[in-house]
Amino acid sequence: MEKDKTKTTFSRRSFLKATGATSAVLGLGGLGFFGYQAGQDPSSYTGWKTFEGGDQNFPRHRFVVDKPPHEKVGPTRRVDPRSEIVFSRLPTLLLHWQKNPTPESLPQYLQDYYREHPEDLELDLYNVRELRPKLMADQQKYGRAFILAEAWSEAMGAVTPPQITEPPETADFPPRRSYFREEVPRPYKLKSPEKTSRLIKKITHELGATLVGIARLNPDWVFQYPIPGRGLDPSRPLEIPSHWEYAIVVGTPMSWDPMYANPNYGTSEDAYSISRIIAYRLAAFIKKLGYAARPHTPGYSYDLMVPPIMIDAGLGEQARSSIVITPELGPNFRAAVVTTNIPLKPDKPIKFGVESFCKTCKICAEQCPSGAITKGDKVVVRGYRKWQLHAAKCYNFWNSNLGNMGCRICISVCPYTRKANWLHRAALHLSSNDPTGLTHGALTKLQKIFYPGPNPQDYYIPSLGGKNASYRRPPWWLRTEDFIEFE
């Protein structure tokens, strides 16, 4: 009997040891499967799962600063879009150069600009004379690989609100009469700016915004001259209307899988369109309460610069690539602004380590095929010290790659452009909470080891020595060759 008892006890202990070993193996294996599912999970693509504000979940209150982190170093000047923004400058150049190919044929403001920036005249002329013909030839030869990507972009950009045809004094205010009421609607008396801000943010999230922030509008961010299609005379300086007191910024992400396949397969049109529609709906909501509201929307229908307003509104920080990096979406978003006079409580700006990270990282500058992103220090632009993108170089690459318009490689390769799963959230919180900046170098090294990109030259079209490369393979639903039969 004694012998049997001993044998039973021994077996029980052996069983527990075997169970423990099996549990350890199963538990560790389970973590591997957990990781796989976390990596695949489309709900970790921030901004594509909730319309209720759940994705704006970074603990901003821990990173607020009293003043926006703009480094003002001298007298400031508002941006002149006619010459300083390439989307306005290039059409004017084309128009005049075709008639008379001399700098003297250009409007005075453009002559002045090119005198100050002679490199940009060369780059702009290279664009219209050489790049576009090359692109046309390559488009015929290689362009069909991007048919589905272009169709996707076309579909996302298909819904566009009408252009604004009246000046702010009329266009921004509620209509003077409606079908039901003859009287001029008066602004409703609101209980407090805090409550109104909370309401506006809730409404904006309900409209589909992933990010929303509020800032008091700094006049330095408003254009010197209006652009066409905004109800203002583009030849006369823009006087800032007194009812542009606050700026509400909304942001939505570009679809993540195509975005990783930039420059050819991604598109801005998806986020452009969603942000645009949200801004117009938000403006309608505010006007219905009797206040003024004016949407400033992408692609290029603004009276102001959006990135510094996003910084003022506490949504993010300026990055080396000159784009704003937000904690939730990184730089993968497109934003719109609504200027308004509805009384609001502005948000505080934040500093969560982007500046320090960008100083050591430089991945965007190394991967940028056009060299538009500086590897050097900040420079003074219009009275502010900042990282400045060389827009003419950037735009020339836009016009020398197939597929969808634009590039966005700097967004794809940015370490902050990652899914909201355990791994990348941990890295985000590690870098945000490190005041010494020591982890920034280590995380940059790991980023380069784990997520390498192609040789930057390979992003170019074949006639410019490239391979039409993209940062990552396109998602299955954008691979034209799998769906369309070519003879």
Place this chain on the structure above:
Amino acid sequence: MGFFNSGLFWFIEGILACLAVRGIKIWAEDRGLILRWWKWLYVFAWFTLAGFTLAFIGTSLGENEPIAALRGGILFGIITIILGVGGWRWLTLSKRKD
């Protein structure tokens, strides 16, 4: 949201962890090993590292980043193995003298 991202999965992970701890304790007793709290801490740290390595590989594969899975697997895997072998030697040094 699948099983491995669910609350049930973490509940089961918790049970498995308890069973593993119980198994290690009995195994140590049977071998006459004294596991002080710092050795338990080491054991937990090693299992966390091993779990991180596997989760990193899985996440990278799920994200369609095979290079990250391979390089991360090698880098973290080697660290895990070295610390595992070293830890094993260290844990099994202090046998009870009875």
